[in-house]
Amino acid sequence: MTAQSNNVPLGIALMIATTMVFAFQDGVSRHLASEYNVLMVVMIRYWFFAAFVIALAVRSRGGLRAAIHTEQIWVQILRGVLLASEVCVAVLAFVLLGLIESTAVFISYPLLIAALSGPILGEQVGWRRWSAIAVGFIGVTIILEPGWGVFDPASVVPFIAATMFAIYGLLTRYVARRDRASTSFFYTGVAGAVVMTAVGLWFWEPMIAPDWGWMGVLCLTGVTGHWLLIRCYEAAEASAVQPFAYFQLMFVSIIGITVFGETIRLNVAIGAGLIVAAGLFTLWRERTKR
Incomplete structure (x- = not known):
């Protein structure tokens, strides 16, 4: 493995570009x-994603055999299944609540x-990180408004997606102690594709030509x-670029307002602000400890 270059300006530019692409993907989804x-x-x-990770594995050091090899196969499969399930829940949240409100909760x-x-x-x-976590969850509560009128259970859906993604992230840390990143990436795509095929084929619907075009855009x-x-x-340390991942909320808000006619309610803006501030503090504390 080659040493990481830690080109922070390049890493920041790539992270902002990443959030822009993922925001557009959320809109298409x-x-x-x-x-x-x-x-x-x-x-x-996931079919397209699996083809992508297999192609990467073939071209990586040691080829496909090295990517497949793991002593933690059930944890790796669980990761892949969990992420695929989380994607389904997150996309459902986009439909039920809209892009802006769903993303505002998900960034927790x-x-x-x-x-x-x-x-x-x-x-x-x-205690400092626990304090930041508490502030962030106050922000989530403000967005969900559980005490105002009749509570809508659909508002919990993006929080479920965030919880699933957090567990996926922790399992990724766990397997990284013994497996290469290429191995984890391989099982993320392949295990997800297998489980989604087993479930999704039962819900096949004919799709009109223009939407096949959008499906192609979604895959790309x-x-x-x-x-x-x-x-x-590869370009920079994760701790230096991770705060810029919050740009996705800005790009999602632009798409939600201009394309889907969504609005940013005051409670969503306040809650999202608290979540972002708490998240940035948590990232800063983690970097300081390291």
Whole structure:
């Protein structure tokens, strides 16, 4: 393995480009999932994603055999299945609540990772990070408004997606102790494609020609976003570029307002601000400890 270059300006530019691509992908996902079954949409996306990770594995050091080799196969498969399930839940949230509100809740996942890193990975979480986590969850509560009128259960869907993604992230840390990144990436795509095919084929629907074009865009943006993210972490340390991942909320808001006619409610803006501030503090504390 070659040493990481730690070109921070390049890493930041790549992270912002990544968030832009993923925001566009979320917009396309919302459009397709509002017209067709979510499971079918995610299944087709995963077919393309699996082909991408297999192609990467073939070209990586040691080839496909090295990528497949792991002593933690069931944890790797669980990771892949969990991420595929999370994508389905997140896309469902886009349809039920819209892009802006769903993403505002979903960006709480770094705080969930911090909160769960103790019981799952045995990592120490100090009082400062617990305080930041508490502030972030106050932000989530403000967005969900559980005390105003009749509580809408659909508003919990993006929080479920964030929790699933946080557990996926912690399992990724866990397997990284013994497996290469290429191995984890391989099982993420392949295990996800297998489980989505087993489920999604039962919900197949005919798709009109223009939407097949959007499906192609969805697949391409997924691959492009993952490639940019890989390049981002090759260019710079994760702690230096991770705060810029919050740009995705800005890009999603632009798409939600201009394309889908969504609005930013005051409680969503306040709650998202608290979540971002708490997340940035948590990332800063992690970098300081390192």
